[in-house]
Every structure is written in structure tokens, then in C-alpha cells.
């Protein structure tokens with residue numbers, strides 16, 4: 149219920165000066181629509197401000213994925229693509245420098261650490277509201293709307309069908325609504341001189357726009373500005389790929405203490421190819437939440453589960469494992485579960501399937517330990533060995549098979565939790581659906597496919613174990 153109330157109050161546009169006519173419009177327009185109908189030429193602005201843009205680059209409209217940077221001609225490996233002098237990236241400055249900054253700092257203090265994008269978003273809103281902002285040529289080229297789930301209708305948030313992500317979306321929506329109130333209170337009695345947003349109204353929609361702009365475009369760079377998120381004009385027009393042809397580097401030399409942020413060609417980039425950066429080895433939860441897209445067959449996608457004794461008992465019985473004792477572990481088993489942080493007060497019960505590990509190390513270790521009867525045998529191994537799926541059946545084939553079969557049964561339970569089947573999702577996508585509904589359905593389909601993939605890989609392992617066992621017996 150909270151979902152629909154919260155999300156209906158957010159609109160995908162900022163609702164500030166230039167977007168006033170679009171206020172109340174929640175539908176996602178073309179992903180290439182920009183704040184200003186005809187924004188200034190970004191490439192020319194970067195060059196004018198002392199930056200470098202490889203003459204073989206241009207900005208194009210990639211359709212569904214918005215604007216992108218494209219090679220107009222072949223670009224050799226190692227070439228500089230875009231260089232930005234240190235005054236071009238937009239950062240959140242810590243020390244108050246102008247009148248409006250002290251209120252901005254006070255507002256920023258209310259932003260929890262995990263929502264760092266909102267903090268930098270406040271700076272972005274400040275510059276967006278400032279008349280004659282240095283960054284206007286950049287800001288006017290930002291998308292007018294975003295496909296992030298904080299802007300989905302309540303119905304489409306439900307259509308995600310995956311509780312961990314729905315929880316995060318609701319959390320962000322609730323934060324934005326509460327934050328709007330806190331911001332309004334701080335701004336209420338300020339004179340125009342002290343107002344960080346030039347007297348303009350700030351609401352959950354404009355805050356949401358700013359947070360989305362930053363979460364979908366900022367890069368966290370290391371080094372001098374250690375792990376500081378920054379908006380990198382033009383570099384942030386590059387789309388994402390896990391097989392990128394470009395990367396970001398930072399340069400600082402003795403003659404020029406100012407940091408230069410560069411995008412370089414990691415490989416040769418062919419004519420008409422998109423310049424792609426890797427945004428990170430992220431799960432689809434983060435891609436959807438922060439960037440508003442879903443990566444098909446994402447190798448880093450994960451399924452989040454709660455480690456629950458009752459559920460494990462049910463799963464292992466369904467898997468035909470005899471006398472599972474997940475609900476009543478022996479003292480020595482409890483001690484190992486404590487070491488795995490799966491037992492006792494303050495235990496972290498979130499475990500995952502998928503990704504590089506395939507099965508969360510803590511989960512497989514717990515299952516191995518709980519399915520083993522022989523304490524002395526278990527004590528021979530350290531936790532790392534027990535947690536590693538690459539370790540071949542450390543506690544023997546029988547325990548390993550039971551543990552893996554229990555995980556497969558957990559996968560079945562997780563699949564059954566989704567209200568729709570993949571075939572139904574596919575037929576939804578064949579119809580005329582909104583872009584947010586399409587994203588929600590694609591997201592949940594990828595989760596189900598990931599579960600099936602984990603089941604397939606574990607079943608293969610179980611088969612191999614059975615084959616090895618029969619060979620040994622022969």
C-alpha cells in the first residue's frame with residue numbers, strides 16, 4: 149500500500165523553472181529528451197573550457213538507450229577520447245563559499261550516507277536554479293525524465309515482483325517525501341540571498357530528478373578526491389557495457405596540480421561503434437534502482453534470500469534429504485553458524501544465489517555443517533574451505549549432494565514466490581505496455597532466469613558428484 153501512495157506523488161521531471169510546463173507528467177517521454185528543448189553543443193562547451201574531445205567523436209541518439217557517444221571514424225587503441233580539466237566535473241563542495249551554501253550544507257546533513265547521490269543532487273539542483281550557471285551548458289543537456297523505479301506507478305512497482313528491490317524503491321520514495329518536508333522547513337524563512345535554489349520551489353519530484361540524474365551518471369573516482377562522486381560532463385554520455393571499449397583514468401602531473409579526468413580508448417573503436425564504459429560489476433537491482441535499465445543475462449545478478457531454519461527444513465525435506473536438523477542445530481553446529489554470522493543476535497540473514505560465487509559462501513558452509521553428523525570431520529576444515537563451492541565436497545559426497553539438493557529446492561521455492569511464470573511475462577511483453585511496466589517485467593524475468601540458471605548449474609554438479617561416486621565404488 150505504501151508503494152502506491154508514495155510513488156504517485158513523485159513525478160519523473162524536476163518541475164523547476166525550465167520544466168514547469170511538464171509538471172505532473174509522470175510518463176516517460178523519449179529517453180533522449182533533454183531539459184532544454186535545444187541545449188547548447190556540449191562538445192563545443194567542453195573544448196571552449198579547455199577540455200579535449202577527440203575530433204572523431206560525436207553524440208548520437210541511440211533510441212531506447214538515450215544519447216550516446218559514437219566514433220564517427222575508426223579510433224586506435226590507447227587514444228585519448230575526452231579529457232576534462234578539474235573545473236569541469238561537478239562535485240559537492242564541503243566548505244561554504246557563497247551565501248546560499250550554508251543552507252545547502254544544512255540540508256545535505258540530512259542525507260544518509262547511502263544516498264550520496266542525493267547530496268550531489270542538491271548541488272546539481274542549486275546549479276540548475278542559478279541564473280547564468282557555469283554548468284548550464286551541461287545541465288541543459290541532461291535528460292528531462294528518468295526510467296528509475298522511484299517514478300513508476302504503484303502498480304508497476306508491484307509488477308517488479310521481487311521484494312528486496314520493492315523494499316529499496318519504497319525506502320527511496322519515502323525518503324524523498326520526508327526529505328521534501330525537511331528541505332521546505334529549512335528554506336521557509338530564508339531571504340533570496342541565502343536561498344540555495346534561487347527562491348525556487350523544491351519538492352519530492354525535483355529532488356527525485358536530481359537524485360536520479362546523479363545516481364545514473366556520476367562516477368566515483370579514487371585518488372586525490374578519494375572516492376568522491378562527480379558528474380563528468382560529456383564522459384557521462386557514454387553508455388554501459390560489461391565489455392567496454394573505453395575506460396576512465398585520472399591524471400595529475402607535477403607541472404599541473406589540477407586533476408585531469410580522461411576517457412581513453414581501451415581497444416580500437418570502429419567507425420559507428422558506441423563508446424562504452426563499464427559502470428561496475430553490478431546486479432540488476434542496482435542497475436534498475438540507480439540507472440533505470442536491466443542488463444539481460446547479467447553475470448553479476450543475484451537472488452537475495454533470507455536464511456531461515458524453517459524454510460531450510462522444508463526445502464531439504466522436499467529435496468529428499470533425510471532427517472534435516474536446521475531448526476535444532478547441535479551446540480558445535482551453532483558455534484560455526486555464529487562464526488558465519490547466521491546465528492545469534494545481530495546475525496546477518498541475507499544470503500544470495502547467483503553471481504560469481506553461485507551460492508553464497510555462508511549458505512553453502514551452513515548447509516554442509518548442518519547436514520554433517522561428524523563434528524571431528526567438520527573441525528578438520530577452516531571456514532574458507534567450508535564456504536568455497538570450488539572446494540570439491542570437503543565433507544564427502546553424501547553431505548555435498550544433500551546440501552546442493554537443498555539449494556536447488558530453495559530455488560524452486562523462490563521461483564514459486566513469483567506470482568507469474570516466464571511464459572506469462574513474455575506474453576505481457578508482446579502486448580502494448582508502458583516503458584515502466586516493460587522494465588518491471590524484464591527485471592522479474594531476469595530474476596527467474598537467474599534462478600533457473602543456478603538450478604541448472606547445481607544440478608550439473610550433483611550429477612558429476614554421482615558419477616564420481618559410482619566410479620569410486622567401482
Ligand SMILES: C[S@@+](CC[C@H](N)C(=O)[O-])C[C@H]1O[C@@H](n2cnc3c(N)ncnc32)[C@H](O)[C@@H]1O
Nearest residue numbers: 213214215364365384385386387388439440441
Ligand atoms: C551515464 S548515462 C549515459 C548517457 C545517456 N544514454 C543519456 O541519454 O544521457 C546512463 C544512462 O544511459 C542509459 N544506458 C546506459 N547504458 C545502457 C545500457 N547498456 N542499456 C540500457 N540503457 C543504458 C540509461 O538510461 C542510463 O541511466
